[in-house]
Amino acid sequence: MSIEAPERPVQEHFPTPDEYAGLLSKRTRRAWVVQMFLLLMLTIAVLGLSILLFTIIDDSFGNVATVNQVEPEEGVVLAGLDPATTSFGDLGKDELVTALQAGINRNVGRRLEREQRFYEDRLVFEPQASWDELCASDDPAPGCTSSARDAGNVSLLVQEQVIEPDIIAVSGMVESLLNPAAFEEEVARDFAVNPEKYPDYTFDQVRFQWRAWFSWSFITSPASATPEIAGIRTAVLGSIWLVAVTVLFAVPVGVGAAVYLEEFAKPTRLNDLIQTNINNLAGVPSIIYGMLGLAVLVRALEPITSGSLFGTGAPNGRTVLAAGLTLGLLTLPVVIISSQEALRAVPGSLRQAGMGLGATKWQTVRSQVLPVAIPGILTGTILAVARAIGETAPLILVGAASFITQSPSGPFSQFTALPIQIFQWTSLPQPEWQHLAAAASLTLLLLLLILNGAAVILRNKYSRRIT
Amino acid sequence: MTSDTQREAVVAIPTDNGAPADNPVAAEHDDVDRTYEHDVNGVIRTSDMDVFYGDFRAVGNVSLSFAFNEITALIGPSGCGKSTVLRSLNRMNDLIPSARVDGEVFYHGEDIYDPEVDPVEIRRRIGMVFQKPNPFPKSIYDNVAWGVKINGFKGRKEAMDEVVEQALTEAALWDEVKDKLNDSGLSLSGGQQQRLCIARAIAIQPDVVLMDEPCSALDPIATLRIEELMIKLKQHYSIIIVTHNMQQAARVSDKTAFFNVELDATGQRTGYLVEYSPTDELFTRPRVQQTEDYITGRFG
Amino acid sequence: MTELRTHFHDELERLEHDLVLMGEHAGQMISDSVAALVASDFEAAQGVIDKDDVVDDLYLEVHQRWLATMALQTPVAIDLRLMSVILHVNSHLERIADLAVTIAKITELSQGLPHDPTVISHLQEMGDMVASMVRTVMEAFTSRDLESALELPEMDRPVNRLNRKMVRKVVKFAEETDLLEWGVRMMVVSRTLERAGDNAVDVAEQIAFLLTGEFREFTDASHHD
Numbered sequence: 001m002s003i004e005a006p007e008r009p010v011q012e013h014f015p016t017p018d019e020y021a022g023l024l025s026k027r028t029r030r031a032w033v034v035q036m037f038l039l040l041m042l043t044i045a046v047l048g049l050s051i052l053l054f055t056i057i058d059d060s061f062g063n064v065a066t067v068n069q070v071e072p073e074e075g076v077v078l079a080g081l082d083p084a085t086t087s088f089g090d091l092g093k094d095e096l097v098t099a100l101q102a103g104i105n106r107n108v109g110r111r112l113e114r115e116q117r118f119y120e121d122r123l124v125f126e127p128q129a130s131w132d133e134l135c136a137s138d139d140p141a142p143g144c145t146s147s148a149r150d151a152g153n154v155s156l157l158v159q160e161q162v163i164e165p166d167i168i169a170v171s172g173m174v175e176s177l178l179n180p181a182a183f184e185e186e187v188a189r190d191f192a193v194n195p196e197k198y199p200d201y202t203f204d205q206v207r208f209q210w211r212a213w214f215s216w217s218f219i220t221s222p223a224s225a226t227p228e229i230a231g232i233r234t235a236v237l238g239s240i241w242l243v244a245v246t247v248l249f250a251v252p253v254g255v256g257a258a259v260y261l262e263e264f265a266k267p268t269r270l271n272d273l274i275q276t277n278i279n280n281l282a283g284v285p286s287i288i289y290g291m292l293g294l295a296v297l298v299r300a301l302e303p304i305t306s307g308s309l310f311g312t313g314a315p316n317g318r319t320v321l322a323a324g325l326t327l328g329l330l331t332l333p334v335v336i337i338s339s340q341e342a343l344r345a346v347p348g349s350l351r352q353a354g355m356g357l358g359a360t361k362w363q364t365v366r367s368q369v370l371p372v373a374i375p376g377i378l379t380g381t382i383l384a385v386a387r388a389i390g391e392t393a394p395l396i397l398v399g400a401a402s403f404i405t406q407s408p409s410g411p412f413s414q415f416t417a418l419p420i421q422i423f424q425w426t427s428l429p430q431p432e433w434q435h436l437a438a439a440a441s442l443t444l445l446l447l448l449l450i451l452n453g454a455a456v457i458l459r460n461k462y463s464r465r466i467t
Numbered sequence: 468m469t470s471d472t473q474r475e476a477v478v479a480i481p482t483d484n485g486a487p488a489d490n491p492v493a494a495e496h497d498d499v500d501r502t503y504e505h506d507v508n509g510v511i512r513t514s515d516m517d518v519f520y521g522d523f524r525a526v527g528n529v530s531l532s533f534a535f536n537e538i539t540a541l542i543g544p545s546g547c548g549k550s551t552v553l554r555s556l557n558r559m560n561d562l563i564p565s566a567r568v569d570g571e572v573f574y575h576g577e578d579i580y581d582p583e584v585d586p587v588e589i590r591r592r593i594g595m596v597f598q599k600p601n602p603f604p605k606s607i608y609d610n611v612a613w614g615v616k617i618n619g620f621k622g623r624k625e626a627m628d629e630v631v632e633q634a635l636t637e638a639a640l641w642d643e644v645k646d647k648l649n650d651s652g653l654s655l656s657g658g659q660q661q662r663l664c665i666a667r668a669i670a671i672q673p674d675v676v677l678m679d680e681p682c683s684a685l686d687p688i689a690t691l692r693i694e695e696l697m698i699k700l701k702q703h704y705s706i707i708i709v710t711h712n713m714q715q716a717a718r719v720s721d722k723t724a725f726f727n728v729e730l731d732a733t734g735q736r737t738g739y740l741v742e743y744s745p746t747d748e749l750f751t752r753p754r755v756q757q758t759e760d761y762i763t764g765r766f767g
Numbered sequence: 768m769t770e771l772r773t774h775f776h777d778e779l780e781r782l783e784h785d786l787v788l789m790g791e792h793a794g795q796m797i798s799d800s801v802a803a804l805v806a807s808d809f810e811a812a813q814g815v816i817d818k819d820d821v822v823d824d825l826y827l828e829v830h831q832r833w834l835a836t837m838a839l840q841t842p843v844a845i846d847l848r849l850m851s852v853i854l855h856v857n858s859h860l861e862r863i864a865d866l867a868v869t870i871a872k873i874t875e876l877s878q879g880l881p882h883d884p885t886v887i888s889h890l891q892e893m894g895d896m897v898a899s900m901v902r903t904v905m906e907a908f909t910s911r912d913l914e915s916a917l918e919l920p921e922m923d924r925p926v927n928r929l930n931r932k933m934v935r936k937v938v939k940f941a942e943e944t945d946l947l948e949w950g951v952r953m954m955v956v957s958r959t960l961e962r963a964g965d966n967a968v969d970v971a972e973q974i975a976f977l978l979t980g981e982f983r984e985f986t987d988a989s990h991h992d
Contacts, residue, residue, distance in 0.1 A: 012622075013621050013622030013626045013627075014619075014620060014621070015618070015620070015621065019619060019621075020588075020618070023618075023619040024585060024587060024588055027587070028585065028587070713843070717843070750843045750844060750847070751843070751847055752844065752848070752980030752981075753844050758844075759844050759845055762843045762844050763772070763843060763844050763845055763846045764770070764772030764775070764776075765769075765770055765771065765772070765776075
């Protein structure tokens with residue numbers, strides 16, 4: 001190579017310093033405009049999500065106008081005590097049972113006792129003879145085997161059956177906090193204008209009180225037909241069971257398949273086909289998975305999914321197991337693809353280093369590649385599971401129960417899930433159900449937050465170990 | 468945050484109109500001629516420059532003057548801050564959110580860290596070539612033309628063709644790529660990619676070209692080509708190069724600055740300038756024992 | 768401080784060691800050759816000539832290894848200066864040994880010629896001085912002693928003075944024809960010893976360069992001191 005002075009390019013086409021200065025300020029201005037535009041986009045996104053969250057929270061709390069069929073003080077009287085000295089909340093189980101006996105008719109009592117008995121050693125509503133007969137029959141009532149109701153449960157029954165609080169109007173959180181009087185005036189006006197809407201009550205009976213639809217008792221109470229005492233315990237537990245089954249199925253299977261495809265599979269036509277199919281499956285609408293779950297898991301594999309093959313369980317295949325597996329199948333492609341991405345992001349030099357030390361492929365993958373990929377795999381899995389928690393359509397098809405008060409206790413239990421519950425409540429006409437749905441949505445969000453938080457902590461722990 | 472000991476570098480090349488820095492080692496050899504033309508007003512001059520990353524002082528007290536149309540090499544052990552110094556010279560450190568530069572960096576006598584100064588303009592005047600060849604995933608032609616275009620080139624297609632050809636010729640790459648200008652820049656070999664990056668950098672007619680270990684990813688022949696190219700390019704540009712390869716610094720540079728790193732009481736590593744001398748002197752009779760130890764491999 | 772180029776620096780030490788060995792031989796050869804001359808001991812003179820083979824072998828080996836080290840290790844700074852010094856000192860020492868051989872050969876050639884005891888004692892004195900210069904300069908080399916190296920020009924001065932005296936003496940021998948041939952031969956010996964002394968001074972210049980990084984000639988042939 002010779003060293004010679006190269007000629008400079010034609011100078012006149014380059015901007016003069018003055019032109020450049022003008023151009024530079026123009027470019028800087030344009031950059032600023034674009035930056036502001038991008039900020040606007042971000043603002044819109046944040047605003048949209050904030051409004052959603054605000055709506056949910058606003059609906060989850062607020063003032064309500066309630067009318068009790070029987071005032072709690074009268075409930076105390078029914079229990080045989082003096083309301084001046086005792087409040088409803090202080091009543092013990094025996095007194096509550098007494099109040100219940102006094103407040104409801106015998107047939108309702110028998111139904112309740114058949115669902116779950118009040119005492120282990122004695123019956124309250126059912127005669128001993130018919131109870132024995134019932135329990136000896138081919139189709140014994142659940143109450144024959146289950147344990148006795150506790151005081152809280154009886155208290156709920158008294159509230160639901162005797163006091164029968166009726167929420168006649170509701171308002172949102174912001175209005176309740178800023179202008180509570182407006183709500184009361186509105187109810188009063190409604191009483192005055194449309195008295196035919198409230199044939200059973202007078203305005204004097206209406207109590208205004210703050211109600212947190214989203215509360216600890218909301219989360220721990222079972223479903224109910226009475227909105228005032230309805231909770232989502234069954235739905236929360238159902239969702240947790242579903243997530244557990246989903247994760248237990250989708251993570252090992254998905255990660256395993258991803259490891260095989262990324263680390264071991266040779267690029268044959270068959271493997272290409274499999275890969276393409278997995279990519280396609282990730283885009284299949286969830287309702288299709290529901291149909292698959294219904295046809296295969298609920299119907300064809302009923303002996304397994306109902307648990308009858310193992311001698312226990314549900315009358316049919318519409319169980320936690322069937323739904324969890326359906327959701328597992330639904331999340332599987334996403335888990336596989338994200339795990340593959342995570343594995344692909346591991347530098348090839350790491351594999352070469354491992355193999356270069358005489359390790360087998362599996363030893364290298366197990367000890368060097370997987371630890372590096374785990375944060376990425378976890379991220380993908382979190383997203384997939386988060387999607388599964390929110391899924392409604394396949395659960396409807398697989399047969400989530402629309403109303404169930406019994407908490408799921410195992411993979412063969414019948415179940416409902418949070419999105420199902422939300423969906424059902426939102427479809428009911430009375431306004432209080434909308435507020436319950438909002439509170440349930442908030443619960444779902446919190447559940448997601450907890451799951452994501454746990455996974456993020458786990459991921460950070462792994463990342464820190466690597467770096 | 469400053470280190471306990473303020474080290475004084477031995478600078479055989481004055482940073483301003485004053486005499487060379489007073490130092491005991493130089494005093495022993497006071498019969499040596501130590502006046503170097505060019506050096507009084509270098510193209511870039513730093514004055515007591517410190518670079519911080521957050522609270523961490525990466526380099527301290529750097530006063531250097533880089534001469535016009537010369538190649539200046541920055542050498543030193545890993546972590547001595549030579550790359551940091553290089554990246555401070557065209558405000559590339561701005562891209563690191565926690566980075567901060569104290570002291571002054573003068574480019575043609577103007578402080579480039581003045582709030583009035585637009586770093587975009589600084590980087591147009593002071594180009595950069597990076598450690599790993601990083602051509603855009605575009606055609607060879609577009610790799611060179613893009614920078615020219617965004618900087619307000621007024622010519623038509625033919626003029627641009629000429630600019631691209633000139634830049635590639637200057638970068639000693641034209642003959643190898645003239646028949647495949649529409650191929651992707653990534654299709655070239657490593658050495659060619661790096662020369663493409665150099666062509667890209669010089670196409671916008673910078674004043675100074677900063678090179679951050681430009682040959683560390685290249686084979687020896689490609690390395691020699693780049694070195695040859697640098698020597699050719701210094702007719703038009705002032706070149707400042709960071710290199711791990713002392714022999715490379717010895718081969719190409721006119722002046723060499725040696726940086727070292729010290730651990731302070733809190734365990735922080737701060738780089739500092741040890742010696743700045745003409746390359747031939749630094750490699751035959753360095754003025755500071757530390758330099759001697761480093762270049763002869765007696766350094767730990 | 769960690770030593771990162773042990774292999775290279777070991778090789779440098781070995782080269783220097785061989786050089787010191789050569790220095791010992793060369794100094795000894797000067798002493799031996801002058802002693803053989805004084806005693807007209809032909810066997811001792813032959814011994815000096817034989818020893819030159821050892822020095823020549825060392826010279827060639829140092830040169831060979833020097834080339835290899837230069838090519839493979841690309842020395843810089845003090846290492847580079849040491850390499851340069853080794854190359855120069857190597858030739859100077861080989862030269863000194865050759866000069867001793869010249870003296871040994873003259874011992875044989877001046878066999879049976881009448882001789883002058885004053886001249887002999889002058890030569891003995893010169894021989895002792897030059898041998899001591901070689902020893903001093905090699906010690907200054909091994910101990911990196913700039914002071915000792917700077918003494919060499921001083922040590923060389925009496926040698927030069929004696930050499931000039933020899934010239935005057937031999938000119939006088941022109942009147943005593945039987946002593947003339949021997950006198951001329953002894954003139955060559957004196958001149959040879961003076962050259963050996965100059966070589967020792969050159970070695971000292973190299974040592975000063977090694978230690979200071981500046982090269983200066985101690986004495987300048989074109990400017991009389």
